[in-house]
Amino acid sequence: MDHSLSKSVSRRTFLRNAGVATAFTIVPRFVIGGKGFRAPSDTLYVAGIGAGGKGESDIAHFAKSGKAQISFLCDVDQRRAATSVKDFPNAKFYKDYREMLDKEQKHIDAVSVSTPDHNHAIQAMAAMQLGKHVYVQKPLTHDIYEARMLTEAAKKYKVVTQMGNQGSSGDGVRQLQEWYNAGLIGDVHTVYCWTNRPIWPQGIPWPSQKAEIPKELDWDLWLGTAPYKDYVEKLVPFNWRGWWDYGTGALGDMACHIIEPPFKVLGLGYPEAVECSVGSVYVDEFKRGYFPESCPPSSHIIMTFPERQGKSKIKLHWMDGGIQPERLDELGPNEKMGDGANGATFIGTKGKMMCGTYGLAPSLLPTSRNNEVSIPQSIKRVPGGAEGHYAQWVEACLAGYGKMEVSSPFDIAGPLTESILMGNLAIRSYDLRKPREGGKPDQFDYPGRFIKLLWDGPSMKITNFDAANQFVKRDYRSGWKV
Amino acid sequence: MPKIKTTPPLSTSLSRRSFLKNAAVGAAAFSIVPRFVLGGNGFIAPSDTLYIAGIGVGGKGESDLTGFAKNPKAKIAFLCDVDDRQAATSRGNFPGAKYYKDFRVMLDKEGKGIDAVSVSTPDHMHAAAAMAAIERKKHVYVQKPLTHDIYEARMLAEAAKKYKVVTQMGNQFGSADHVRTAKEWVDAGLIGDVTRVDTWTNRPVWPQGIPTPTGTFDVPKELDWDLWLGTAKQMDYNPAYLPFNWRGWWEFGTGALGDMACHIMDAPFRILPIDFPTEVECSTTTAWEGFFKEANYKDACPASSIIHLKFPRKDGKGDIKFTWMDGGLLPERPEGLLPGERMGDTNGGYIFYGTKGTLMGNYAIPPVLLPTSRMKEVTLPSPSIPRIPGAQDGHYTEWVDACFLGYGKKQLSSPFEFAGPVTEAVLMGNLAIRSYQLQKVAANGNISYPGRQKLLWDAKNMKITNFDEANAFVKRDYRAPWSL
Numbered sequence: 001m002d003h004s005l006s007k008s009v010s011r012r013t014f015l016r017n018a019g020v021a022t023a024f025t026i027v028p029r030f031v032i033g034g035k036g037f038r039a040p041s042d043t044l045y046v047a048g049i050g051a052g053g054k055g056e057s058d059i060a061h062f063a064k065s066g067k068a069q070i071s072f073l074c075d076v077d078q079r080r081a082a083t084s085v086k087d088f089p090n091a092k093f094y095k096d097y098r099e100m101l102d103k104e105q106k107h108i109d110a111v112s113v114s115t116p117d118h119n120h121a122i123q124a125m126a127a128m129q130l131g132k133h134v135y136v137q138k139p140l141t142h143d144i145y146e147a148r149m150l151t152e153a154a155k156k157y158k159v160v161t162q163m164g165n166q167g168s169s170g171d172g173v174r175q176l177q178e179w180y181n182a183g184l185i186g187d188v189h190t191v192y193c194w195t196n197r198p199i200w201p202q203g204i205p206w207p208s209q210k211a212e213i214p215k216e217l218d219w220d221l222w223l224g225t226a227p228y229k230d231y232v233e234k235l236v237p238f239n240w241r242g243w244w245d246y247g248t249g250a251l252g253d254m255a256c257h258i259i260e261p262p263f264k265v266l267g268l269g270y271p272e273a274v275e276c277s278v279g280s281v282y283v284d285e286f287k288r289g290y291f292p293e294s295c296p297p298s299s300h301i302i303m304t305f306p307e308r309q310g311k312s313k314i315k316l317h318w319m320d321g322g323i324q325p326e327r328l329d330e331l332g333p334n335e336k337m338g339d340g341a342n343g344a345t346f347i348g349t350k351g352k353m354m355c356g357t358y359g360l361a362p363s364l365l366p367t368s369r370n371n372e373v374s375i376p377q378s379i380k381r382v383p384g385g386a387e388g389h390y391a392q393w394v395e396a397c398l399a400g401y402g403k404m405e406v407s408s409p410f411d412i413a414g415p416l417t418e419s420i421l422m423g424n425l426a427i428r429s430y431d432l433r434k435p436r437e438g439g440k441p442d443q444f445d446y447p448g449r450f451i452k453l454l455w456d457g458p459s460m461k462i463t464n465f466d467a468a469n470q471f472v473k474r475d476y477r478s479g480w481k482v
Numbered sequence: 483m484p485k486i487k488t489t490p491p492l493s494t495s496l497s498r499r500s501f502l503k504n505a506a507v508g509a510a511a512f513s514i515v516p517r518f519v520l521g522g523n524g525f526i527a528p529s530d531t532l533y534i535a536g537i538g539v540g541g542k543g544e545s546d547l548t549g550f551a552k553n554p555k556a557k558i559a560f561l562c563d564v565d566d567r568q569a570a571t572s573r574g575n576f577p578g579a580k581y582y583k584d585f586r587v588m589l590d591k592e593g594k595g596i597d598a599v600s601v602s603t604p605d606h607m608h609a610a611a612a613m614a615a616i617e618r619k620k621h622v623y624v625q626k627p628l629t630h631d632i633y634e635a636r637m638l639a640e641a642a643k644k645y646k647v648v649t650q651m652g653n654q655f656g657s658a659d660h661v662r663t664a665k666e667w668v669d670a671g672l673i674g675d676v677t678r679v680d681t682w683t684n685r686p687v688w689p690q691g692i693p694t695p696t697g698t699f700d701v702p703k704e705l706d707w708d709l710w711l712g713t714a715k716q717m718d719y720n721p722a723y724l725p726f727n728w729r730g731w732w733e734f735g736t737g738a739l740g741d742m743a744c745h746i747m748d749a750p751f752r753i754l755p756i757d758f759p760t761e762v763e764c765s766t767t768t769a770w771e772g773f774f775k776e777a778n779y780k781d782a783c784p785a786s787s788i789i790h791l792k793f794p795r796k797d798g799k800g801d802i803k804f805t806w807m808d809g810g811l812l813p814e815r816p817e818g819l820l821p822g823e824r825m826g827d828t829n830g831g832y833i834f835y836g837t838k839g840t841l842m843g844n845y846a847i848p849p850v851l852l853p854t855s856r857m858k859e860v861t862l863p864s865p866s867i868p869r870i871p872g873a874q875d876g877h878y879t880e881w882v883d884a885c886f887l888g889y890g891k892k893q894l895s896s897p898f899e900f901a902g903p904v905t906e907a908v909l910m911g912n913l914a915i916r917s918y919q920l921q922k923v924a925a926n927g928n929i930s931y932p933g934r935q936k937l938l939w940d941a942k943n944m945k946i947t948n949f950d951e952a953n954a955f956v957k958r959d960y961r962a963p964w965s966l
């Protein structure tokens with residue numbers, strides 16, 4: 001569907017212009033007042049695409065800011081939308097976001113996207129092309145290419161963007177940044193990140209049994225960009241995240257929360273290389289399960305980030321599915337590494353530091369060092385910390401593009417998401433197979449294994465194993481484009 | 483079943499066996515008296531033949547026996563297996579060998595006719611079978627891993643000394659040239675002092691991290707299930723365990739580590755000054771039985787694991803950090819390895835990180851210095867460590883020769899004094915995994931995993947000092963009437 005930018009002076013453009021002309025700032029509604037008149041500048045009119053689950057809580061958080069009105073709700077599954085529909089009885093409900101944006105664009109300032117990963121990009125892009133500010137759940141996108149496109153679009157359309165990794169507004173990452181900036185751990189060369197996700201089965205066969213499509217669900221719309229498949233039980237509302245056609249696995253679920261602190265603190269950009277291995281699945285003696293649709297049960301990813309302005313090359317390890325990096329020697333036997341199940345550790349030439357998910361519980365190591373150093377606060381905290389992530393975006397939208405700093409704008413969230421998706425690219429390359437030349441029918445070679453993939457970030461290209469490039473950008477089902 | 487009365491292990495009569503030893507120790511000058519010299523009808527020449535009994539003669543046991551038989555001095559005299567199907571090929575190969583189902587009966591009845599015993603049963607029976615043989619002063623060859631439990635490995639290593647028998651663990655690549663080459667390079671200082679070792683395997687290549695098999699099945703008529711269970715706890719027969727998959731179940735097997743670590747960790751043990759670890763920690767791929775519901779498949783070895791061990795160097799030059807990964811997981815690629823270069827081989831590999839360089843290899847491939855271009859730049863030392871005739875294939879025949887010469891006369895590649903500590907280190911990984919799997923359910927239903935921590939090991943006393951529950955995995959209880 002082709003969306004063109006509206007030529008009329010919509011509320012949105014008014015809002016943006018108001019933001020630019022900051023001198024008179026926000027005109028409160030009661031000043032302009034009057035029956036039927038909608039104050040443009042003190043309320044952000046938000047449309048929520050994907051209104052259940054995380055979408056539901058995102059929307060509730062925007063509303064809580066006191067400056068946002070949830071005006072429209074959109075979900076392909078009425079069951080999922082039920083709570084939000086009840087919470088916001090005046091919000092008009094749509095099933096198809098394209099229809100909603102078409103019909104209501106003049107009444108929408110900003111859009112929140114909290115759908116399954118495979119539809120993030122098209123929805124966010126459609127909103128941005130209309131000049132709408134966007135808040136997009138993590139991971140920003142399903143593919144690397146999409147992340148790049150959204151990052152560029154945010155700049156092009158001058159919209160306020162925020163990815164839904166709320167921990168990036170927390171105090172923890174700012175504390176880590178201050179320690180790092182103060183040189184407390186020297187030059188960082190190694191980072192370990194890990195999560196207990198997936199906490200659901202992965203590395204499993206696609207449930208081939210066709211099921212009846214629930215009447216509340218528009219299956220075709222839910223599929224969106226994904227290749228057509230028959231509906232199967234339990235794929236919605238949650239299980240999609242373990243299947244490559246829709247989700248992004250453990251990395252997609254947690255890496256935006258866990259890799260964000262090192263990414264931000266160390267100022268990382270595109271990685272230059274990635275290697276991976278995954279926990280194998282055997283279905284019988286010597287018979288390896290081959291379930292390329294399914295994300296793996298566990299993975300070990302190692303990304304290399306190049307030297308940056310006199311700072312060392314960084315090796316960033318990611319482990320998921322239960323496997324964890326070695327405990328640091330500086331930790332006491334009864335001290336948790338990270339938050340136990342998840343965390344990140346920074347290994348520098350002069351010291352080490354760690355944190356849990358969302359940058360929570362930042363700590364120098366050994367932990368006794370926390371009491372010995374006192375670094376003055378130099379980075380402004382976000383009011384409300386991680387909880388303030390939502391209101392921060394609402395306020396920034398009201399202020400207009402470029403006027404107010406947000407914690408996870410797409411120019412940071414895009415490269416962060418790309419790095420995370422590099423892990424998935426490596427995993428999917430690892431799973432590529434071809435019949436062994438001259439071998440038996442059940443013998444395969446896995447050319448993407450046991451090698452290191454080299455990444456040309458600016459060109460978005462794996463330079464030493466071309467087959468991997470199919471995972472940079474997938475083909476959408478016909479009728480859909482970003 | 484009733485405990486079988488066993489004869490006293492040490493015979494006072496001058497048996498063939500003791501003759502064999504005395505001949506080897508005392509009369510080395512004239513060495514072996516060939517059979518035809520002593521000759522005569524019905525006379526069994528004592529010194530030109532090693533009479534071997536095989537316990538567990540299918541699969542690896544089968545190939546071990548043919549390995550021994552390649553030495554013309556070895557005679558496969560007795561075969562023992564609890565499963566006739568597994569024994570079929572060996573019985574065909576050695577039609578003159580008398581066949582038993584119960585090794586205790588065999589050793590009791592035929593003790594005097596046996597010089598040496600080969601043990602290639604499931605892991606949970608290694609120690610019981612080997613110890614029964616050692617106590618009767620039979621030389622033993624035991625498949626890897628030497629034992630199922632740490633305690634058993636310690637006991638076998640001590641027994642080998644006490645009873646002065648010739649021992650060899652079946653990690654045949656311990657006799658290969660590759661590890662000797664690698665040792666020469668490390669000894670020559672090409673990579674400086676090693677501070678870190680990464681090892682890995684592609685095993686398990688069978689399902690692990692799965693629910694315990696259920697169902698009721700008839701025991702196949704060829705199988706004596708009670709004897710197969712042996713030291714393991716009583717349970718119903720299930721075909722899921724035989725003949726191979728027992729290795730993925732803790733009650734019988736030792737998982738990926740048991741299958742491969744004795745091969746892959748052989749090189750670091752042979753080359754570096756290490757024996758007992760002081761610390762161990764692990765993590766494993768979690769099994770999920772449903773959404774947000776962690777499975778508690780505590781009977782099964784995990785689908786994949788990462789083990790970290792710390793070894794103090796015996797030369798006092800600090801510690802070696804030792805990592806093991808299995809189930810598909812790989813350690814980080816070394817800096818010197820080019821993007822397209824293969825790390826290790828299909829089975830896994832080892833990487834030594836030293837103060838002056840990096841060395842990579844695996845048991846069946848030659849070592850390389852990294853970057854591989856360094857191979858052309860340095861002068862590699864010429865071979866100084868004696869090679870084993872026949873390399874890995876010589877592992878079997880060397881043991882046969884050593885048995886002839888008698889205890890202490892010939893250096894073997896994997897005598898229990900070496901194989902015991904290697905096996906203990908391998909099994910430390912399993913101790914860590916099983917501690918990691920321990921689930922504690924609180925009164926309110928909350929589940930915790932108290933063993934998911936670093937474990938401190940007092941090797942001398944065979945004790946985890948900071949998490950007592952882990953000590954349950956040092957030594958298991960045998961089913962009655964079995965004992966070590």
